[in-house]
Amino acid sequence: MDFITSFLQERWYIILLAIVILFVVVRIVKTVIKWVIVLAILAGLYFYGASYKDQLLNIGATVTTEVKNQAIKVVSNEMKDAQYKQNADGSYTVTTKSLKVDGKPGASEVTVTFMNQTFTMKLDDMLKALIEQAKTNKAT
Structure with missing residues (x-):
């Protein structure tokens, strides 16, 4: 309508x-x-x-589609500054300067917030690399 x-x-x-x-x-x-x-x-x-x-x-x-493409570009550029946070409910949050990724371990989808827009994305290799990099940044 x-x-x-x-x-x-x-x-x-x-x-x-x-x-x-x-x-x-x-x-x-x-x-x-x-x-x-x-x-x-x-x-x-x-x-x-x-x-x-x-x-x-x-x-x-x-x-x-354009917003998702821009989010992927941001992920690759801001990966070294990513911060990983383990939440009390078992989920995790990964943040960079302009991106926020929320997910649960073992899930195939994550919630991405970029430019004040929230959408669901499949957990692809780029996002997995971001999460692993954020865990590494947390450990160091």
């Missing part, structure tokens, strides 16, 4: 244009064709709005 609000806010001029065209058609055309044209305009507006939802989803996926 959020895509409808976004569509109305960002594409209000299309809806206004459709309303104006509908007014003109209803005033000028006096036959059954009038209602065919009205239905065609409404159907076009509906399908245009439905495709707008797909555009929003694609933008969201692109942004998420």
Whole structure:
């Protein structure tokens, strides 16, 4: 339902244009064709709005991928300064200047906070190396 609000806010001029065209058609055309044209305009507006939802989803996926890529770059650059902390509940937290990784030993996913955005990532080789480096930094 959020895509409808976004569509109305960002594409209000299309809806206004459709309303104006509908007014003109209803005033000028006096036959059954009038209602065919009205239905065609409404159907076009509906399908245009439905495709707008797909555009929003694609933008969201692109942004998420970019944030994850940036987080991986930060991990490789800040690995030497990583700090490891064992929490009371058995979980651990690894922090750097701009990244925070929370996880549980043996789990295949961790929660990453980067640029005030929190998301879940699979525990890949890069994150495992960060955790091991943080443990090493703690020991020294």
